[in-house]
Each structure stands twice: as C-alpha cells, then as structure tokens.
Amino acid sequence: MAGLRAIVCFSGGMDSTTLLYEALAQNYTVETLTFDYNQRHRIELESVQIIAARLGLPHKILKIDLTQIGGSALTDLKIEVPVQAEQGQEITVVPLRNTLFCTLAAAYGETQAIDEIFYGPVKEDFEVYRDCRRPFFDSLEESLSLGSSYERAVKIHTPWADKTKAEVLRRGFELGVPYNLTHTCYLGMRPACGKCGSCRARLAAFAEIGLRDPLPYQTMVADRD
C-alpha cells in the first residue's frame, strides 16, 4: 500500500541519495526536488536525473540563482574552494541555504498537498553549517507551518542529523544505494578531485567502514582504503 507522500530534497550526493532510499524504505510515496542554485558543482544535477530515472520517481528541479547573494566559494567563482586538509570549510557556507531550500520545498509541497519533507544534513555538517542542527529545523517547521496559506503541520525529517557520514554510508549499503552514480566533489570535477572538503569527507567515511568508494578520482588519495 502506498504510504504518505513526501518530498525528498535530493542533491545527487551520497547523503541525500541515501536519504532518498531511506524514505522509500520507510514506504513514503516520494517526489524528488533538486535545487539548481547555479552552484559551481552543477554537474551534480546529472546524477540527480540518472538516479531519479532509475527509480522511476517524479523529479523537479527548481532554479534559484544564489550567485546573486554570493558570499560562498560554492556560488562565487572568484572565491576558491579550499583543497587543503588544514583549511576550514567556512567559505563554502551558502548563507541560509537550508532555510531557503526547505522553504521552497514547503511552498512547492503546499501546491501539491504534501507536508512531509526529507532533508539530509549529517552530524559532521554541524561543525561548519549552523543550519544543519535539529533545533534550527524544529524552529523552521514552526515558521513554515505558521506561514503556510492554510493550517498544516510541515514536518522536516532529518534522519541523518545525529548520524555520522560513515553511519549513513553503512545504512546505504544495506539499502543498496548505487554510490557509483552519486556526485560529491565541490569543484564539480569528474573524475572527482579527491582533495576538496567534500571529497575528503566522503573518502574518510568509506575508509572508516572499510569499503572502497566506487567513484573514479583524479589521483589516488592518501587516506583512500
């Protein structure tokens, strides 16, 4: 029997692809929603289309050009993406990105009568991105419910918020997630650069659970298996 309808915010990366498989495993009737925010790594939009098509799921791409706001290496080509382990990732923060994306998901959901949203921050994201914390999502759920055109309870599911990337990956292998089809590299490289913060976090998670990342990389990376 078909379950509740849900919108899964889906970037094509390893965390949100696992999220998508998790929502399906929980028997939600899923639509995927992806944001084309003119991100440097727009190549991830290809992964989205391939994975959604493989699962036969409706998918919608919403364009919102965040280069207009700037302030982040992910949306401003003049700011370099940090590729050294000792560099902080603060410069990759896109101001209020999760707030914007969850709000757009809830707005789109309003037109489709869908109140359930899945969003994929993981435990490690907290360190750099304040809008990945559960108290933030609790507050946003309230704002979105109060702000909608009719009385509704918007629910933002963040099953990975208290899980490490390695734990998410372990769950993903149980669920049969095709990690070879996902995209992670902040530089948008394919093969992936293996050096940016995003690639390094991915490789570290695979190393932690002792499995090989099926994705091709530019160079062999020290901490890779």
Next chain:
Amino acid sequence: MAGLRAIVCFSGGMDSTTLLYEALAQNYTVETLTFDYNQRHRIELESVQIIAARLGLPHKILKIDLTQIGGSALTDLKIEVPVQAEQGQEITVVPLRNTLFCTLAAAYGETQAIDEIFYGPVKEDFEVYRDCRRPFFDSLEESLSLGSSYERAVKIHTPWADKTKAEVLRRGFELGVPYNLTHTCYLGMRPACGKCGSCRARLAAFAEIGLRDPLPYQTMVADRD
C-alpha cells in the same frame, strides 16, 4: 549621524514605499531589496527603480522565479486575478512568499553584515495571507537567527502589522511619500485597473482618509472620492 543599517523589502507599492520612508525617518541607513519573482505585475519594478533613484538609495533586485512553484494568480498566467468585490483573494496567495523573501533578505544581509530587515504587511493582509501575522514573523526571526552562519539576531521590523492601510497612508502623507510614483495593480495595468483586490483596497484607504489617489486609473471607480 548615520543610524543602524537596514534592508527594506520594497515592492514599489504603497505600503512598502511608506515603510521605506518610515525606516529613513527612524534614521536607519537603508538599502532597498526588491524581488523579481516573475510576478504578473512586474511593472512594479519600474516604480522601485524610480523611487530608489529619487532617494539616492542603493537598491538590489533579486530574481527568484516563483512561476516554478505556481499555485497563485500572481505567478500563474493561467489563473485569473479576481476583479469582483465578492470574490475572495485566496487565489492571489503565493505559497510562503514572505518566508522566502525574508529569508533571502536575511541571507543577503548576512553577506553585508546587516541584521535589520523591514517588511511591510498591513493589518488587512492577515485575513488572506497567514504569513503576515506577527507570531509568524517572531518564529521566523528565531529560525533565521538559528540558521545563519554566525551568531546574529535577525530582526524583522513590521511597523504596519497592526495598522490598517488607511493608517499607513495617513502616516505616509506626514512623511511626504510620493504616492503618484507607487504601483499597486495586481493586473500590472497602467493606468491601474481599479478593479482587482489590490486596487480596490488602495482606493478604499484613500477614500477612508478623504484624500484623492494621485494615480491614474482606467475607469472612475465607485468608491473613489
């Protein structure tokens, strides 16, 4: 002495133009921010540019195409704008528009180190638009503060939230607001249609304070002075 910096969300309409003059009267150092959401009445963007230039204020136009979400007569040309007094205005609701706009203002503010936002809903807006109520803005202030990249207290000033359109207008005349330069008509007509909900509310406010609206209209309207 220059006051605190603030972003005024400015549509070129009568309420937000009065809001802009109010923020200046309160000695804020103002930047105006306008949303080009592919609204049917995009002609209001001309008013914005004329008024901001006249005041010598920095102004930024952010594009976010809400026709992608749809669900409203203001963003879906297939849905007609109601022009009969007995018709409800519910169909002009753009899902979570204020949430999106305040979030974009706060995100842009984050890159400019501005935490004060002025937003212009009036008392009558409550009836149709749930995201014009102060409890909603209180909740959103909390969400935006929790979600920003660094600790900050985002403040959304809504000085008109407990004032009727007529009261706002009365204040605007004290402040010398050039109402002849503002735009109101939902149909985007110039001269204004005088029939849509937005025109009718404007004309009713002028009638209530016994002043003539300096804007040209297509036809003489019954309740116009």
